[in-house]
Amino acid sequence: MYPALKLYFDTQDKCPTLLKSFLSDPVAIIWFHFIQRQLKIVCDTIKRIEGDNISACEVSEELEALCGKIKNRKTQNFLTSGVNSMILELETKNKYTKKQFIEQTNQFYDTFLFYIEKWGNSFEELKIFRWTQLINCPTWNDIQKSLTFILQNNKQTGWNVDEDILFDEKSRFLVPTIKSIIILKNHFKKYSCNDFYDFLLTQPKLLNAISSSQKYSNDTFDNKGHDEQSTSTQ
Numbered sequence: 001m002y003p004a005l006k007l008y009f010d011t012q013d014k015c016p017t018l019l020k021s022f023l024s025d026p027v028a029i030i031w032f033h034f035i036q037r038q039l040k041i042v043c044d045t046i047k048r049i050e051g052d053n054i055s056a057c058e059v060s061e062e063l064e065a066l067c068g069k070i071k072n073r074k075t076q077n078f079l080t081s082g083v084n085s086m087i088l089e090l091e092t093k094n095k096y097t098k099k100q101f102i103e104q105t106n107q108f109y110d111t112f113l114f115y116i117e118k119w120g121n122s123f124e125e126l127k128i129f130r131w132t133q134l135i136n137c138p139t140w141n142d143i144q145k146s147l148t149f150i151l152q153n154n155k156q157t158g159w160n161v162d163e164d165i166l167f168d169e170k171s172r173f174l175v176p177t178i179k180s181i182i183i184l185k186n187h188f189k190k191y192s193c194n195d196f197y198d199f200l201l202t203q204p205k206l207l208n209a210i211s212s213s214q215k216y217s218n219d220t221f222d223n224k225g226h227d228e229q230s231t232s233t234q
Helices: 002-010 017-024 028-049 056-076 081-092 098-133 140-157 168-172 175-188 193-201 204-211 223-233
Strands: none
Touching (some): 028 081, 081 098
């Protein structure tokens, strides 16, 4: 790709001087390959971040992972075999050295990390929600921190957060639901599964109520039949 790119700009009458000078430098192709390798991990990260189903916590982790890879490359002075070969060729001609290239790539890495980490600072507060990804078993302390953060921001920003339905579990335990549970526990606590099945067969009204949206109530089934069944199971 580089030879074609260089040929294209070399044949342009009004090619910018800076660009033409860069492409005529034998080090340019080395930088071209180096940047191409960095773009690969950056583009892969961008694709994941811009996905349809990704949370802010996951974006934060993707940025951290990207910074980790860049830091690792800087620490190890990572260069592909192709780049190393091209640098070695220039070194034999006394035109360039690997030390020079490493110094310049370190500047690149430092600038890269500065911007990414600065951008990632906006996600710092959201790290307390990482437990929601269920990568590890969450602790109650993690959940409490998240709840405290939400409630504090609710007061500061005026968010309309209904604490009763903040968690899905709470939304199911409304008064009618609790009432139904108490009725079942009170009337059928001594029933075995078989006894309860036999009892339901004698209660068409109760079966109709179960299959409808009607809630359980004391007058839903035949009290007489229930009393007799209760006596027989005692």
